[in-house]
Amino acid sequence: MAEKKYGEIMMKNVDMTEDLKKMVMGFTEEAFMNAQRPSDVAKYIRQKCDESPEGKFWNVVVGRNYGSDVTHMAKRYISMQFRDMYVLIW
Numbered sequence: 001m002a003e004k005k006y007g008e009i010m011m012k013n014v015d016m017t018e019d020l021k022k023m024v025m026g027f028t029e030e031a032f033m034n035a036q037r038p039s040d041v042a043k044y045i046r047q048k049c050d051e052s053p054e055g056k057f058w059n060v061v062v063g064r065n066y067g068s069d070v071t072h073m074a075k076r077y078i079s080m081q082f083r084d085m086y087v088l089i090w
Contacts, residue, residue, distance in 0.1 A: 012079040012086075015072070023052060024078055024089055032082055038062040045089065061088040 004011045009025055016024065024045075031044040042062040049058040054076070061068065062085055070077070072090035079088050 008082055010081040012081060013077070014079070015077040016075055020054060020075070021078060023054075024049065025080070028080065028082055028087055032085070038064075038085065041085070041087075045087070049089065059088075059090050062086070 006025060007029075009028065014021060027045050027048040030048070031041040035041045035044050039062070042060040045062070046058050046060040049060070050056045058076075059070070064085060066086070066088075068079075068088055070088070070090050077090045079086070081087070
């Protein structure tokens with residue numbers, strides 16, 4: 001997938017419906033506006049995702065340097081960059 005930029009968010013890899021992607025991007029922007037530490041950003045995003053109509057069982061990683069290899073449910077994966085931080089949600 002080619003990278004796509006949405007405001008301050010750069011999409012790296014997406015396997016989500018368009019509606020879910022927009023919802024998660026909104027949670028991500030809110031999180032970075034309301035929290036300082038990466039762990040607080042991840043916690044905020046996860047809480048919002050768990051409260052969403054999509055249900056519980058979300059995983060969120062936020063940081064500058066990490067690798068990943070995850071198994072995810074169909075249409076529930078997104079990897080993006082917000083400014084200098086990377087966000088992985090599945």
